[in-house]
Amino acid sequence: VRERIESxxxxxxxxxxxxxxxxxxxxxxxxxxxxxxxxxDESGWSAYVQVLLGLSIETxxxxxxxxxxxxxxxLLDLDIDPxxxxxxxxxxxxxxxxxxxxxxxLEGLQRLRGKxxxxxxxxxxxxxxxIQLQISDME
Numbered sequence: 409v410r411e412r413i414e415s416x417x418x419x420x421x422x423x424x425x426x427x428x429x430x431x432x433x434x435x436x437x438x439x440x441x442x443x444x445x446x447x448x449d450e451s452g453w454s455a456y457v458q459v460l461l462g463l464s465i466e467t468x469x470x471x472x473x474x475x476x477x478x479x480x481x482x483l484l485d486l487d488i489d490p491x492x493x494x495x496x497x498x499x500x501x502x503x504x505x506x507x508x509x510x511x512x513x514l515e516g517l518q519r520l521r522g523k524x525x526x527x528x529x530x531x532x533x534x535x536x537x538x539i540q541l542q543i544s545d546m547e
Contacts, residue, residue, distance in 0.1 A: 418485065423517060426473075426482045427460070427510065434469035464507040470497045487521045 473479045474493045483493060492499070500508040500516050 419518075422482045422485050423514065426479060426486075426517075427513070429476070429479055429482075430465055430469055430473050430513075431463070433473050434465045436464075436466060461511045463510045465510065465513065467497045467501045467506050467508060470500065470508060470513075486517065488517065489520070489523075492520060 474483075474496055480490065480493060484490060496516075497508075499520075500513050
């Protein structure tokens with residue numbers, strides 16, 4: 409599993425397919441899709457990196473996509489727990505504004521790969537404690 413998680417080729421090919429499918433599901437992005445003849449052509453995608461990273465996806469597009477068997481297979485290939493599939497829209501749109509920035513989606517997918525570690529829980533606990541302290545200081 410560790411080798412799969414560290415494989416840059418696996419990451420780039422699967423994420424490219426997932427983002428492409430997601431952009432096709434998102435009405436506001438469908439006209440902004442780059443024209444790439446070969447989805448494995450990384451140079452074609454890199455020409456559009458700035459455009460892609462600036463896009464926001466509607467949350468309902470992700471809700472729809474995670475029901476697609478091909479998308480589910482891609483997430484499984486990325487070692488993302490299938491139980492998280494239905495929670496991805498909530499994970500990537502925590503403020504419930506109805507959109508997900510592509511850059512945050514990429515960061516989130518990277519962090520969801522593999523089994524959760526104890527350090528993940530501890531980091532969240534420490535962040536919550538810090539927020540509680542900040543709120544307490546404001547009172």
